[in-house]
Amino acid sequence: MKKLIILFVCFAVCKIASGQVLSQQVTRFDFFEFSMGIGAPVIDNKSFDNWSETNYHSKIQHAVEGPISFYFIGKDYDGGFQAIYSSTIYETLTFYLGRRVTSPNSSITSFLNIGIGGFADDIYNYAPVGYVLTPDQVGQRMYMQYTGGFLSLQSRNYINNLGFNVSRNRRVNFKAGFYVNLNYRPWGASWQYGYDKKKQETEYDDDGNPYTQTNVRYTSNKVESVPALADKFMDAGVFVAITLSTVRKHGYYSR
Numbered sequence: 717m718k719k720l721i722i723l724f725v726c727f728a729v730c731k732i733a734s735g736q737v738l739s740q741q742v743t744r745f746d747f748f749e750f751s752m753g754i755g756a757p758v759i760d761n762k763s764f765d766n767w768s769e770t771n772y773h774s775k776i777q778h779a780v781e782g783p784i785s786f787y788f789i790g791k792d793y794d795g796g797f798q799a800i801y802s803s804t805i806y807e808t809l810t811f812y813l814g815r816r817v818t819s820p821n822s823s824i825t826s827f828l829n830i831g832i833g834g835f836a837d838d839i840y841n842y843a844p845v846g847y848v849l850t851p852d853q854v855g856q857r858m859y860m861q862y863t864g865g866f867l868s869l870q871s872r873n874y875i876n877n878l879g880f881n882v883s884r885n886r887r888v889n890f891k892a893g894f895y896v897n898l899n900y901r902p903w904g905a906s907w908q909y910g911y912d913k914k915k916q917e918t919e920y921d922d923d924g925n926p927y928t929q930t931n932v933r934y935t936s937n938k939v940e941s942v943p944a945l946a947d948k949f950m951d952a953g954v955f956v957a958i959t960l961s962t963v964r965k966h967g968y969y970s971r
Contacts, residue, residue, distance in 0.1 A: 747959040749787045755953015763943035771845050792816045794827045808835040810868050831868035844939040856911035864905030869898045887961040894954045901947040910936025
């Protein structure tokens with residue numbers, strides 16, 4: 717929570733210092749965006765937590781997550797990618813496409829997006845109970861990996877009063893907002909247990925000259941004894957974005 721407050725305070729100070737209120741100059745949503753933020757996941761992994769507490773007297777803690785997004789935001793539609801990294805839970809990459817659901821003069825511009833994505837969980841603290849290492853696994857740094865796909869419903873919202881422009885032609889702007897993702901995994905997923913295997917392979921450059929490259933591949937076996945993770949989870953947070961308008965200075969109009 718402290719980081720969230722600091723993030724928004726710094727953003728508000730920049731807005732005041734700039735003296736260029738975006739809502740009074742250009743609030744048209746027609747731009748490319750790169751954004752970063754901070755959020756928190758909400759996951760009920762009851763079955764897996766019971767297994768880890770029974771066998772290892774601990775469970776995965778729900779940590780802060782860091783979202784990074786690349787979007788195109790149009791007048792009525794938006795689309796793009798959001799990647800989320802959480803050091804102790806999971807990583808996701810989701811493609812979203814959606815429509816604006818608020819009126820043009822609203823103080824908060826909201827888009828409702830649907831998405832499809834994939835996630836991966838790498839857990840080094842636990843091992844399948846009773847698992848017997850194969851000869852090639854002895855001495856390796858073993859870890860469990862859980863991968864799967866999911867569907868997502870996203871609410872992506874921009875607080876217009878926190879926006880300001882930073883370029884003389886008013887095409888480069890800062891914006892701030894918040895997001896909420898509701899995710900569901902309708903397909904099956906399973907745990908794998910293995911290690912990263914390094915292999916020297918011969919590659920060829922554009923001139924046909926050979927060179928040696930080290931490739932890494934996760935080598936694993938499927939395990940059935942570890943409970944699956946929850947098929948429903950959500951996450952929410954705030955973000956700040958730098959945007960590049962597709963409309964030149966004289967093409968702006970107020971929305």
